[in-house]
Amino acid sequence: GQQLNQSPQSMFIQEGEDVSMNCTSSSIFNTWLWYKQDPGEGPVLLIALYKAGELTSNGRLTAQFGITRKDSFLNISASIPSDVGIYFCAGRTVYGGSQGNLIFGKGTKLSVKP
């Protein structure tokens, strides 16, 4: 089946640092969504992207829909402790899947640098 490769799997952040993560696929996507999940909670939608090349910000978060339509990037600027959690990308392929189902990456876990 279709897969999303999300990287890195985990990373440590120090307050004030910028953070980048990405998702790639061998399929062309027409939608990219980025979610954040805190422990014991469900994923919360951060940013939605619908056009190739689109760059969208939500506070300190910026996400881009790759020009090839096969990837997406999420950047967090000037990280703060509450940014820790697991970030998921999700995409919907051009060919829809059944009912245009979302496909999820495995997540990038952000932790505080010890």
Place this chain on the structure above:
Amino acid sequence: ETGVTQTPRHLVMGMTNKKSLKCEQHLGHNAMYWYKQSAKKPLELMFVYSLEERVENNSVPSRFSPECPNSSHLFLHLHTLQPEDSALYLCASSPGTGDYEQYFGPGTRLTVT
């Protein structure tokens, strides 16, 4: 109440028990979903409902039985589960099943003993 709510938040059940998970959305959406989240695996879509009709069943074992009495409520009935069914079960909703964003509930952490 806002967004998507799920009850219970935690559930421990034996393999011979029958229990139900409940989801309610207060967003006026027409589509609702059940996902399973296991450690180190991507979210797995289980069921999709659109306007109370099931439109997707992703080869889920029959020990999981969904029910959608109206567009605001979704249930997942559980019976004779296995320990490997222990996971976080997430409900989500969206305006429709097309190109829409999905909004998730907080999940039910299920442990099967």
